[in-house]
Amino acid sequence: MAVSFGGAGLILANHAVAHMSRTLCAVPRARAIHSTAVCCKHQAARIRVGKGDKPVTYEEAHPPHHIAHRKGWLSQHTSNLDRETGAAERTVEDIFIRRFIFGTFHGLLANELVIKRRGNMLVVCALFTQKIPAYKLYFLIGYTETLLSYFYKCPVKMEVQTVKDKVVYKYL
Amino acid sequence: MTSCCSVFYFRNELAVLQALSSTVQRVQWVFLFIYLAHVYIKAVYCEVMWKSHMFYYLLRFFFFFFFLNLYQDPTASHYRFQDDPYLTPRTASEFKLFSLSQESGRNAAKYIINTYPNFFLKDYAEPHIPCLMPESLQPKVTEVCEAGLRELIHLRKVRSAVDMYDRLLQAGTVVSLELTNNLLDLICFYGDQDPVQGDQAEPEKTAEGVRDDSDSLHRTWRKDNNAERIFHLMPERNERSYGALIRGMVKYGAHSKAFDLYTDMQNNRMAADVHAFNALIAAAPEVRQKYSEKWDLIAEMLKQMNKLGVRPTLLTFNTVLKSLLRCGPLSRALVLQVLGEMKALGIGECGPLSSLSLHICIQGSLSSRTACSVSGPFSFRILFHLQLLLIRAPVRCSQKMYVCCSLKDLGLAYRVHSLLNVGDNWKLLGNPSREGFYYGSLFNLVCMMENIGVVLQWYRDLVPSLFYPNSHTMRDLLQALDADNRLDLIPEIWKDVKQLGLATVSGDLAEEVLALMARDEHSPEVRKTLWSLTTQYTVPSYNRVLCDEKLLALCNMATILLAAGRTDQAWEILQLFKANNRVPSEKLLDEFLNSAKSGSNSEQAVTLVQMSSSFSLPATARLAQRVEQEFDLSEEQKKALQDVEATSDSDKD
Numbered sequence: 037m038a039v040s041f042g043g044a045g046l047i048l049a050n051h052a053v054a055h056m057s058r059t060l061c062a063v064p065r066a067r068a069i070h071s072t073a074v075c076c077k078h079q080a081a082r083i084r085v086g087k088g089d090k091p092v093t094y095e096e097a098h099p100p101h102h103i104a105h106r107k108g109w110l111s112q113h114t115s116n117l118d119r120e121t122g123a124a125e126r127t128v129e130d131i132f133i134r135r136f137i138f139g140t141f142h143g144l145l146a147n148e149l150v151i152k153r154r155g156n157m158l159v160v161c162a163l164f165t166q167k168i169p170a171y172k173l174y175f176l177i178g179y180t181e182t183l184l185s186y187f188y189k190c191p192v193k194m195e196v197q198t199v200k201d202k203v204v205y206k207y208l
Numbered sequence: 209m210t211s212c213c214s215v216f217y218f219r220n221e222l223a224v225l226q227a228l229s230s231t232v233q234r235v236q237w238v239f240l241f242i243y244l245a246h247v248y249i250k251a252v253y254c255e256v257m258w259k260s261h262m263f264y265y266l267l268r269f270f271f272f273f274f275f276l277n278l279y280q281d282p283t284a285s286h287y288r289f290q291d292d293p294y295l296t297p298r299t300a301s302e303f304k305l306f307s308l309s310q311e312s313g314r315n316a317a318k319y320i321i322n323t324y325p326n327f328f329l330k331d332y333a334e335p336h337i338p339c340l341m342p343e344s345l346q347p348k349v350t351e352v353c354e355a356g357l358r359e360l361i362h363l364r365k366v367r368s369a370v371d372m373y374d375r376l377l378q379a380g381t382v383v384s385l386e387l388t389n390n391l392l393d394l395i396c397f398y399g400d401q402d403p404v405q406g407d408q409a410e411p412e413k414t415a416e417g418v419r420d421d422s423d424s425l426h427r428t429w430r431k432d433n434n435a436e437r438i439f440h441l442m443p444e445r446n447e448r449s450y451g452a453l454i455r456g457m458v459k460y461g462a463h464s465k466a467f468d469l470y471t472d473m474q475n476n477r478m479a480a481d482v483h484a485f486n487a488l489i490a491a492a493p494e495v496r497q498k499y500s501e502k503w504d505l506i507a508e509m510l511k512q513m514n515k516l517g518v519r520p521t522l523l524t525f526n527t528v529l530k531s532l533l534r535c536g537p538l539s540r541a542l543v544l545q546v547l548g549e550m551k552a553l554g555i556g557e558c559g560p561l562s563s564l565s566l567h568i569c570i571q572g573s574l575s576s577r578t579a580c581s582v583s584g585p586f587s588f589r590i591l592f593h594l595q596l597l598l599i600r601a602p603v604r605c606s607q608k609m610y611v612c613c614s615l616k617d618l619g620l621a622y623r624v625h626s627l628l629n630v631g632d633n634w635k636l637l638g639n640p641s642r643e644g645f646y647y648g649s650l651f652n653l654v655c656m657m658e659n660i661g662v663v664l665q666w667y668r669d670l671v672p673s674l675f676y677p678n679s680h681t682m683r684d685l686l687q688a689l690d691a692d693n694r695l696d697l698i699p700e701i702w703k704d705v706k707q708l709g710l711a712t713v714s715g716d717l718a719e720e721v722l723a724l725m726a727r728d729e730h731s732p733e734v735r736k737t738l739w740s741l742t743t744q745y746t747v748p749s750y751n752r753v754l755c756d757e758k759l760l761a762l763c764n765m766a767t768i769l770l771a772a773g774r775t776d777q778a779w780e781i782l783q784l785f786k787a788n789n790r791v792p793s794e795k796l797l798d799e800f801l802n803s804a805k806s807g808s809n810s811e812q813a814v815t816l817v818q819m820s821s822s823f824s825l826p827a828t829a830r831l832a833q834r835v836e837q838e839f840d841l842s843e844e845q846k847k848a849l850q851d852v853e854a855t856s857d858s859d860k861d
Contacts, residue, residue, distance in 0.1 A: 166294050170294055170295050170302075170306060171305045171306055171309040172309070173295065174289075174290075174295070174306045174307075174309045174310040174313065175309040175310065175312060175313040175316070176313060177290070177310060177313065178309070178310035178311060178312070178313025178314040178316075178317070179313035179314065179316050179317045180313075180317075181314070181317075182313070182314045182317035182318060182321075183317040183320065183321065185340060186317070186321050186328050186340050186341075186342065187327070187328060188332060189331060189332045189333035189337055189340045190332070190333065190340075194290075195290070195291075196290045196292060196295065197290075197292050198292050198294040198295060
């Protein structure tokens with residue numbers, strides 16, 4: 037809302053003053069202050085364009101307003117439907133699971149996790165790079181599934197895909 | 209997830225289904241419609257109109273199979289692995305490695321959960337799920353009392369329980385009979401030692417239905433046993449105490465003591481229960497020497513059971529048959545009798561466990577040297593009986609298949625394989641090595657007996673989803689291909705061999721393939737593919753392996769390369785002969801000469817003759833003559849040839 041103290045008031049005053057100035061001497065003019073409400077730049081989940089040497093995946097390259105247009109959802113559950121409860125708890129669980137897997141599979145995640153809830157079951161879909169031999173990956177998968185099952189008291193399954201290196205979408 | 213469960217529930221129908229799979233398309237919509245109509249009507253009328261369970265079952269089955277197409281997928285690996293090319297095991301050893309590492313990951317997680325249970329106590333689950341709570345293995349009750357003893361028994365801590373019992377007795381409290389019986393059961397079951405804890409046990413937890421209790425085999429019933437001591441200390445003993453002690457003794461090898469205790473029991477006019485009788489029947493062959501006496505003792509036990517009115521169960525007959533194994537050759541006739549008894553008592557139909565009669569007959573036929581052919585129809589009769597009784601035979605599938613192999617009976621093998629889909633029989637496949645043995649024998653039989661189309665169909669169905677072949681099996685497959693003149697399929701088979709990791713080990717398979725390839729004349733396309741095979745694999749590796757060069761393989765390789773028209777590589781192989789002190793055969797040299805002729809390369813021909821003279825082959829003279837006749841030689845070449853001839857003549861002299 038731009039409120040200009042100068043502008044129209046000055047014109048009116050001018051008319052009044054013009055009226056008066058014919059009779060009196062000139063009124064000193066004042067500078068106007070324009071101000072708006074604070075409008076910060078959007079910076080959520082955006083990577084700013086840089087020199088062109090930073091590799092960026094598809095997920096990272098697209099800002100959030102592209103969700104449902106060019107991106108899908110990373111966490112799929114029904115708590116956000118009408119008259120459904122538990123959205124906050126699901127979100128907290130998701131955050132924990134993401135951090136847990138980021139730490140357990142250290143350096144192996146090629147992209148964000150996708151967490152799906154089907155009935156009672158938690159399905160964690162992960163994309164890993166092939167940096168460690170397959171049997172070590174299986175050890176970690178068995179460990180994660182069991183630990184998370186016991187932690188959340190529901191069956192947790194991992195659906196894993198591997199990729200040679202992180203898939204680069206563009207360089208920013 | 210659901211599909212896997214359904215596959216197990218509906219394995220009965222798989223065999224039928226795969227035959228019908230071609231007719232699926234049109235039919236499935238009809239059945240889907242019928243199923244949906246059924247569900248709708250059931251919902252509307254709220255009472256089951258078609259009360260027949262069979263009908264509903266049939267509908268569900270058709271729905272799952274025709275509409276959802278829930279078959280065994282022959283291109284996928286086992287469902288416990290992730291569906292990714294990097295994470296799919298290619299060989300049997302990789303299969304084992306991956307499953308074991310996954311299992312050890314689970315054990316590591318369980319260890320952490322049980323060591324820090326306070327993080328896992330918050331209960332999100334609405335109906336409480338006890339199996340997802342951390343286990344508490346430490347007893348909570350610490351003072352000396354009966355509740356403490358009860359808890360220790362529940363936690364299976366044998367020594368602490370005995371300790372607690374002694375302390376209770378010393379303190380003067382009278383421990384109730386039931387509790388003492390429980391304690392006796394515990395001690396006798398675990399043989400007076402603590403059971404092996406979870407992290408020390410074998411990590412392999414695949415579905416093994418019939419697994420030997422390996423730790424019990426290492427323990428024997430000691431003389432100064434806690435169980436006996438407590439037994440004698442008991443003020444009053446009932447049948448349960450005697451029963452527990454008898455079963456423990458039999459389990460840990462003190463058979464004659466068990467029989468002594470049994471006579472004790474009879475003197476006290478107590479009637480043993482069916483479990484004690486089972487144990488005694490199992491122990492019977494150990495306490496007598498002659499076969500007839502053994503059988504007499506078993507029969508005696510059965511008669512006493514009858515007299516006391518104790519009804520024999522499936523387990524009883526199991527043990528009878530197991531004991532009959534030790535009774536030698538007269539067991540065969542008795543097996544049929546026993547089966548008849550079972551049928552008369554109507555036992556087979558409802559029992560969740562099953563009989564071991566096939567086990568008997570197989571063991572019998574394996575151990576007996578004579579009349580393998582006799583046991584063929586015999587086993588068929590047994591199988592027939594079994595199917596009649598709807599008994600699911602829990603014999604080790606691998607052994608069954610091995611017998612079918614040795615009997616060369618394909619029909620029986622197919623029937624055994626179809627039995628695999630009945631009920632719980634999939635557990636009988638045992639651990640993966642046994643499963644591999646089973647499928648190996650099955651495939652071996654199929655290769656021997658069936659034509660190539662069927663063999664390839666089986667190959668595609670079994671490998672690699674169910675079965676990782678070893679080099680024997682691949683050799684059988686190659687022989688089958690050879691027999692049916694389908695050697696053009698060798699490139700694909702060789703690709704599989706390489707993927708299975710069988711191509712480098714000992715090289716037998718490679719030699720076989722080379723021999724097959726070199727033997728016949730093939731069409732040009734096949735030759736090209738064969739050439740690509742050899743050069744991809746064999747040449748570099750044979751260059752590396754210096755000591756193991758097999759002569760025949762080299763000859764074959766050279767022949768193949770010549771046939772494929774790659775003369776340069778063929779000449780390289782010839783150099784290899786020299787380098788490794790191997791002598792090429794005359795036929796090979798003739799072929800080289802032919803190729804040199806077709807290439808009109810007289811230089812090569814002369815070098816060939818020189819080479820053969822250096823090997824001091826008797827055919828040198830003949831070769832030299834041939835070269836002189838067939839090639840236009842320059843002066844030097846002619847001179848060289850004559851030198852060679854001279855040396856060869858002098859060698860002969």
